[in-house]
Amino acid sequence: MSDTAIHIAQMQKFYGSFHVLKDINLDVARGEKIVICGPSGSGKSTLIRCINRLEEHQSGTIEVMGTALDDNVHHIDEIRREAGMVFQNFNLFPHMSVLDNCTLAPMLVRKTPRAEAEETAMRYLERVKIPDQARKYPGQLSGGQQQRVAIARALCMNPEIMLFDEPTSALDPEMIAEVLDVMVGLAQEGMTMVCVTHEMGFARQVADRVIFMADGQILEQAPPAEFFGAPRNERTRAFLGQVLGH
Amino acid sequence: MQELVPHTTAIRPSPFSSLRARYFSTPLNGAVTLVCATVALWLLWSAFDWAVLHAVFGTGQREACLAAEGACWSVVSSRWRIVLFGLYPFEEQWRSGLACLVMGAVIALSCAPWFWNARRLPLLWVTGFATFYLLMRGGFFGLPVVTEQNWGGLSLTLFIFAAVCILGMPLAICFALLRRSKLPWIARTMALVIDTIRSLPLLSIMFTFAIVLPFVLPGWLTGDKLYRVIVGYALFFACYQAEIIRGGIQALPAGQEEAAMALGLGYWHRVGYIVLPQAFKNALPPTINQVVITFKETSLVTIIGFFDVMASGRAASGTAEWNFAVIEIYVFVALIFFVFVFSLSRYGAYLERRLDVGRR
Numbered sequence: 001m002s003d004t005a006i007h008i009a010q011m012q013k014f015y016g017s018f019h020v021l022k023d024i025n026l027d028v029a030r031g032e033k034i035v036i037c038g039p040s041g042s043g044k045s046t047l048i049r050c051i052n053r054l055e056e057h058q059s060g061t062i063e064v065m066g067t068a069l070d071d072n073v074h075h076i077d078e079i080r081r082e083a084g085m086v087f088q089n090f091n092l093f094p095h096m097s098v099l100d101n102c103t104l105a106p107m108l109v110r111k112t113p114r115a116e117a118e119e120t121a122m123r124y125l126e127r128v129k130i131p132d133q134a135r136k137y138p139g140q141l142s143g144g145q146q147q148r149v150a151i152a153r154a155l156c157m158n159p160e161i162m163l164f165d166e167p168t169s170a171l172d173p174e175m176i177a178e179v180l181d182v183m184v185g186l187a188q189e190g191m192t193m194v195c196v197t198h199e200m201g202f203a204r205q206v207a208d209r210v211i212f213m214a215d216g217q218i219l220e221q222a223p224p225a226e227f228f229g230a231p232r233n234e235r236t237r238a239f240l241g242q243v244l245g246h
Numbered sequence: 247m248q249e250l251v252p253h254t255t256a257i258r259p260s261p262f263s264s265l266r267a268r269y270f271s272t273p274l275n276g277a278v279t280l281v282c283a284t285v286a287l288w289l290l291w292s293a294f295d296w297a298v299l300h301a302v303f304g305t306g307q308r309e310a311c312l313a314a315e316g317a318c319w320s321v322v323s324s325r326w327r328i329v330l331f332g333l334y335p336f337e338e339q340w341r342s343g344l345a346c347l348v349m350g351a352v353i354a355l356s357c358a359p360w361f362w363n364a365r366r367l368p369l370l371w372v373t374g375f376a377t378f379y380l381l382m383r384g385g386f387f388g389l390p391v392v393t394e395q396n397w398g399g400l401s402l403t404l405f406i407f408a409a410v411c412i413l414g415m416p417l418a419i420c421f422a423l424l425r426r427s428k429l430p431w432i433a434r435t436m437a438l439v440i441d442t443i444r445s446l447p448l449l450s451i452m453f454t455f456a457i458v459l460p461f462v463l464p465g466w467l468t469g470d471k472l473y474r475v476i477v478g479y480a481l482f483f484a485c486y487q488a489e490i491i492r493g494g495i496q497a498l499p500a501g502q503e504e505a506a507m508a509l510g511l512g513y514w515h516r517v518g519y520i521v522l523p524q525a526f527k528n529a530l531p532p533t534i535n536q537v538v539i540t541f542k543e544t545s546l547v548t549i550i551g552f553f554d555v556m557a558s559g560r561a562a563s564g565t566a567e568w569n570f571a572v573i574e575i576y577v578f579v580a581l582i583f584f585v586f587v588f589s590l591s592r593y594g595a596y597l598e599r600r601l602d603v604g605r606r
Binding site: 052053054077080081083084085087089091092093094095104105108109150153154157163 | 499501502504505506507508509510511512519527
């Protein structure tokens with residue numbers, strides 16, 4: 001198997017006539033952690049939503065774990081099984097218990113027997129430190145707890161890659177740390193991660209590469225030391241000044 | 247103890263003082279209250295006087311009824327079998343009664359949350375409906391066959407209602423999903439069909455299916471008139487219910503389907519496990535409303551010559567012997583409808599409270 005987890009080349013995306021993503025080229029190696037940052041409206045969320053076809057790109061190539069993302073439904077399903085995703089608004093299924101949220105996809109998609117799926121789910125719920133909430137419903141949990149369940153739910157599918165779309169943006173400040181802790185733990189275990197986030201501390205700590213996007217383009221990418229220490233692009237400097245200034 | 251009295255009145259006003267505050271706060275308010283109360287009491291008293299004090303009870307009291315000033319409940323106790331069972335053969339009417347009880351039990355059981363999932367609820371309705379049909383139709387275990395032409399009364403009303411729900415609900419789900427199709431021509435065609443059928447009166451749809459369709463369809467497709475009417479009514483029900491379900495689906499945050507997609511769930515899994523359960527939860531109050539309306543509007547089939555509970559009621563008081571007791575029979579039929587519909591709407595209110603608790 002190749003060392004490339006995600007390969008994106010000359011990818012373009014339009015909303016009608018609006019050019020959202022311009023000539024994106026990005027390779028993510030297996031086990032690599034990427035943090036994508038940039039001002040709002042820069043297309044960073046759209047970019048990672050293109051990776052698992054929540055958004056459709058118009059031209060260029062996207063390959064995930066060697067599978068080309070095209071109009072073939074089987075390829076899309078294959079990629080979605082390999083790439084777990086965590087959303088800004090958690091998107092847990094409110095009519096199911098925490099445990100059922102975690103076992104649904106493994107049972108339906110991977111045809112895992114219930115007992116085994118529940119065992120796996122409990123293991124991941126322990127890992128995100130909320131096994132005692134398994135029988136509760138999402139509405140009974142705090143935001144931080146819900147987001148940790150969402151991470152566990154994605155992990156239950158045993159994905160090769162985890163995509164995070166601003167996972168801490170909808171959280172109260174005191175709950176951000178508990179979610180970031182889980183993410184740092186995941187990174188240390190060698191998970192391939194692509195995170196859209198404004199948590200620059202997290203980027204410094206775990207990222208192998210930080211990417212700065214603006215106006216639908218990748219303007220700068222560098223290891224965190226270099227990215228934060230000596231940003232080359234003027235807009236990167238302006239952005240960092242605003243984010244780190246507070 | 248003396249000190250306690252003003253203390254408690256300050257916290258909670260006595261029933262008398264709240265009565266005074268609400269109904270007698272000003273002289274005008276007091277006068278309006280008195281007038282309204284008098285009218286209300288007088289109405290209640292007249293109704294009670296008519297329905298109980300001067301009424302005639304017991305079977306076959308025609309002469310007493312003609313002499314009495316009050317209600318003639320004798321017509322109900324003499325002719326109730328016609329209202330409930332229509333033209334169904336007298337010796338076999340226990341079957342019709344049992345069938346009604348089965349259907350009533352099915353309706354009551356489907357109110358229990360335990361039955362609310364995609365397997366149990368359809369199973370309950372299909373089994374209940376099959377039992378109902380076999381009991382009514384007969385032809386096994388030595389039960390003589392009673393064809394649909396001889397069905398009538400409450401059992402026919404329940405039969406039509408149940409058949410329309412069983413046929414219409416899956417159809418409604420299909421319609422709602424098709425109307426949300428990503429292919430524009432499917433979605434638009436479905437929208438056109440739904441809006442067309444919704445803009446036609448139910449009565450004209452029933453007429454078309456009962457009377458016009460046999461001229462158009464080949465003979466083997468025509469079927470019995472009763473079933474054609476049921477199909478037409480189910481189509482009408484499905485179009486309204488489809489819009490209710492679609493509303494329930496649109497109330498879901500977009501993130502729900504996205505999360506299911508990101509987990510790799512296919513279309514049918516998303517629909518069956520994520521979208522529809524939540525959509526039905528959102529759409530429960532209007533769904534119950536639609537079911538209530540459907541139950542009441544079954545009485546429109548009288549117009550095409552079926553003896554549902556309304557028509558049977560008219561038939562019951564239609565003989566020369568009882569033709570003066572029309573009001574009493576209508577009150578009886580109204581009471582039957584009231585029992586079904588009022589319990590359904592009470593149940594709807596209970597559901598709303600329950601779902602509020604669940605949502606938190």
